[in-house]
Amino acid sequence: MSSSLQTITALAIVALTTGWLLWRAFAKRKAGCGGGCGCPAAEIKATLKPKT
Amino acid sequence: MNAPGKPPGGGRAPVYAIVGNPNCGKSTLFNALTGLKQKVGNYPGVTVEKKVGIAYSQHGQPLTVIDLPGTYSLAARSPDEAVTRDVLLGRRTDTPQPDRILCIVDATNLERNLYLVHQILDLGRPVILVLNMMDLAVRGGLDVRVARLEHALGIPVISCEAVNNKGLIELKLAMSRPDLPLSRHAWDVPAAIAPAVAELQASLAANEGKSPLIARAEALLLLTDQDSVRVAGSTPLNPRTAEILRIWQKRWAEQGMDWAGILVGSRYDAIGVLAADAVRAGAPTGRTASDKIDSVVTHPVWGWLVLIAVMTLIFLSIFTLAEYPMDWIGVQVAALANWVKGVMPPGDLRDLITDGAIAGVGTIVTFLPQILILFFFIGLLENTGYMARAAFIMDRLMSRVGLNGKSFIPLLSSYACAIPGIMATRTIEDPKDRLTTILVAPLMSCSARLPVYLLMIAALVPGDRVPLATKVGLMLLMYGLGTGGAFGFAWLFKRTLLKGAPPLMIMELPPYRLPRLKDVVLHMIERAGLFLKRAGTVILGISIVLWFLTAYPKGPGGVSAIDHSFAGQAGHAIEPLIKPIGFDWRIGIGLISSFAAREVFVSSTAVVFSVQNFDADHANADITPLRTALRNAHWPDGRPLFTPLVCLSLMIYYVFAMQCMSTIAVVRRETNGWKWPIFQTLYMTGTAWVLSFIVYQAGRGFGF
Numbered sequence: 001m002s003s004s005l006q007t008i009t010a011l012a013i014v015a016l017t018t019g020w021l022l023w024r025a026f027a028k029r030k031a032g033c034g035g036g037c038g039c040p041a042a043e044i045k046a047t048l049k050p051k052t
Numbered sequence: 053m054n055a056p057g058k059p060p061g062g063g064r065a066p067v068y069a070i071v072g073n074p075n076c077g078k079s080t081l082f083n084a085l086t087g088l089k090q091k092v093g094n095y096p097g098v099t100v101e102k103k104v105g106i107a108y109s110q111h112g113q114p115l116t117v118i119d120l121p122g123t124y125s126l127a128a129r130s131p132d133e134a135v136t137r138d139v140l141l142g143r144r145t146d147t148p149q150p151d152r153i154l155c156i157v158d159a160t161n162l163e164r165n166l167y168l169v170h171q172i173l174d175l176g177r178p179v180i181l182v183l184n185m186m187d188l189a190v191r192g193g194l195d196v197r198v199a200r201l202e203h204a205l206g207i208p209v210i211s212c213e214a215v216n217n218k219g220l221i222e223l224k225l226a227m228s229r230p231d232l233p234l235s236r237h238a239w240d241v242p243a244a245i246a247p248a249v250a251e252l253q254a255s256l257a258a259n260e261g262k263s264p265l266i267a268r269a270e271a272l273l274l275l276t277d278q279d280s281v282r283v284a285g286s287t288p289l290n291p292r293t294a295e296i297l298r299i300w301q302k303r304w305a306e307q308g309m310d311w312a313g314i315l316v317g318s319r320y321d322a323i324g325v326l327a328a329d330a331v332r333a334g335a336p337t338g339r340t341a342s343d344k345i346d347s348v349v350t351h352p353v354w355g356w357l358v359l360i361a362v363m364t365l366i367f368l369s370i371f372t373l374a375e376y377p378m379d380w381i382g383v384q385v386a387a388l389a390n391w392v393k394g395v396m397p398p399g400d401l402r403d404l405i406t407d408g409a410i411a412g413v414g415t416i417v418t419f420l421p422q423i424l425i426l427f428f429f430i431g432l433l434e435n436t437g438y439m440a441r442a443a444f445i446m447d448r449l450m451s452r453v454g455l456n457g458k459s460f461i462p463l464l465s466s467y468a469c470a471i472p473g474i475m476a477t478r479t480i481e482d483p484k485d486r487l488t489t490i491l492v493a494p495l496m497s498c499s500a501r502l503p504v505y506l507l508m509i510a511a512l513v514p515g516d517r518v519p520l521a522t523k524v525g526l527m528l529l530m531y532g533l534g535t536g537g538a539f540g541f542a543w544l545f546k547r548t549l550l551k552g553a554p555p556l557m558i559m560e561l562p563p564y565r566l567p568r569l570k571d572v573v574l575h576m577i578e579r580a581g582l583f584l585k586r587a588g589t590v591i592l593g594i595s596i597v598l599w600f601l602t603a604y605p606k607g608p609g610g611v612s613a614i615d616h617s618f619a620g621q622a623g624h625a626i627e628p629l630i631k632p633i634g635f636d637w638r639i640g641i642g643l644i645s646s647f648a649a650r651e652v653f654v655s656s657t658a659v660v661f662s663v664q665n666f667d668a669d670h671a672n673a674d675i676t677p678l679r680t681a682l683r684n685a686h687w688p689d690g691r692p693l694f695t696p697l698v699c700l701s702l703m704i705y706y707v708f709a710m711q712c713m714s715t716i717a718v719v720r721r722e723t724n725g726w727k728w729p730i731f732q733t734l735y736m737t738g739t740a741w742v743l744s745f746i747v748y749q750a751g752r753g754f755g756f
Binding site: 001002003006007009010011013014017018020021024025 | 396397398399400401402403404590593594596597599600713
């Protein structure tokens with residue numbers, strides 16, 4: 001791999017990673033859950049809703 | 053609404069709620085039923101939010117099971133107890149009211165546990181009573197007559213040993229029954245209070261649309277607690293109901309009648325009759341093994357010695373047992389980096405992989421064995437019941453600084469991570485006590501600080517091998533500083549910002565149990581998984597970005613020079629602020645990046661100093677062990693950078709500084725605003741700077 005291709009690839013990885021970190025930091029999280037509160041998973045939530 | 057005792061309509065799975073007193077085995081039963089791995093511990097207050105899982109009936113039908121925080125009564129006094137009350141009364145919009153209730157009781161303390169059961173029976177829902185810890189009851193000489201209790205209550209009563217999975221088949225059979233009977237147990241509300249209950253019930257049913265039985269249960273709760281606002285929680289009472297309540301309370305107050313006391317007393321009378329018939333105490337067995345151990349472990353002098361010995365043993369193990377696996381991981385990480393360097397031509401991508409990703413993540417992963425050992429011991433202490441004893445002996449000290457005894461468990465949890473610790477403050481009734489605990493919990497040294505301490509301890513003492521006693525002593529000092537700081541600030545806050553009445557602690561000491569290795573190992577693996585997940589996601593991401601920030605913009609001739617890099621410029625920008633505490637701009641880069649998470653400091657340092665190493669010898673670049681790289685780092689005038697004094701100053705900085713975005717986010721959520729997290733960040737980081745300044749400048753003054 002040439003040096004310039006390495007540079008382009010590395011910068012692309014950095015850009016993607018930065019985007020992901022920013023998205024992670026500012027993504028709107030659902031209220032009441034800090035990641036360890038025991039909110040039911042989506043598949044369990046589905047079972048809690050009455051089926052029509 | 054479904055008819056009581058019948059499966060719910062609409063085709064959805066029946067919803068079971070697991071309720072019971074704290075530390076009676078609810079989460080263990082929940083895990084056994086659902087196959088999930090919720091945290092369990094032999095101390096009260098492990099569960100502070102509802103947990104939901106799926107169990108399957110004997111016929112393979114799904115059953116939704118909700119594990120609720122423990123409570124002694126439905127008259128909730130703390131946020132976690134309010135969760136239980138609100139779910140059972142159908143007040144939560146995110147959770148359906150349970151169709152059926154599994155009441156789990158500690159068979160060794162049946163009479164006390166029956167108070168909550170008695171209140172639950174008022175809800176008019178089918179109930180299955182689970183007598184847990186029957187093995188301990190038998191060992192304690194108690195004869196619990198299950199059939200008599202079943203006959204008296206008219207509901208299924210199942211004997212169970214949740215930790216040993218005994219009684220689960222019988223329980224699942226009962227849960228699979230399509231029509232569970234409603235309790236036939238009735239108790240007479242005292243005549244003086246009965247008209248008020250009837251009037252409130254009618255108003256709650258008419259004005260708030262409650263079902264008759266739920267309305268009656270709420271009416272009884274309103275009269276059990278003097279504080280009706282607390283009972284109503286976030287759903288204010290209808291004006292008509294509030295007026296009825298006020299009129300009755302005024303009338304009773306004029307008569308000098310303690311209506312709540314009469315109501316509670318009447319319930320206990322009914323429970324006393326039930327318990328007397330259901331439980332026969334055997335001959336006195338004398339002092340139990342738990343009593344004998346407690347005479348030492350909770351002794352005012354020996355108790356402290358045992359606690360210090362236990363902590364010393366943990367740190368000794370962390371250093372001695374982890375040494376070989378750490379070395380092995382370090383060698384593998386270096387080998388991986390060298391292999392990449394061997395197969396790839398020089399260039400930015402190769403540098404990103406070796407100096408960014410591998411240096412950053414690899415350095416953090418090296419600390420995995422020590423994290424595993426720490427959580428293994430924490431799991432052992434929780435499982436055996438020693439944690440509650442530690443809380444007991446700490447209570448005297450904590451009450452002196454104005455901390456609630458219930459603060460101990462949140463503070464203890466914070467040694468692992470401040471986030472569950474802050475969430476565990478929901479067990480604290482008094483809002484000021486709860487806020488005080490939230491404010492000081494992040495001062496307890498969490499596991500994310502461990503890699504920073506270990507790195508600094510390794511860099512601090514000259515010579516190839518740091519004496520074990522020095523390592524353990526320094527580690528104890530850091531943990532002691534954090535704990536002392538937490539107590540000191542609690543004392544300050546309780547006397548200034550958050551003045552309140554002296555707290556009272558009532559804590560039940562659970563019996564000692566042999567630790568369940570499965571639970572301990574599962575907990576350890578879970579924490580290791582979280583650690584590795586962070587290393588593989590956030591820390592990898594930050595390491596990659598940091599590599600870019602340290603490599604770009606390139607210096608003259610396309611050679612990277614960290615001095616000119618973005619990170620270098622940021623580090624130089626804050627250097628005037630951190631120079632008085634002994635840190636240069638490169639340490640500044642670590643401080644900035646580790647605001648995301650403390651352990652990022654180690655990976656950042658690895659990235660920063662790997663880049664420096666590359667600059668020095670880019671023809672034969674290699675991953676220099678970080679410790680050696682730190683020792684070789686110098687100020688521009690040639691003075692060594694990481695002197696013992698700077699290492700100490702840095703460790704003290706990390707003891708006190710609020711370097712964790714996740715903790716700030718959780719404090720914001722738990723305090724409903726930004727005021728307290730901002731205050732917390734300022735006071736903690738300010739204290740960190742001031743103490744580091746004092747230590748560094750005093751040390752310099754003494755010639756270090």
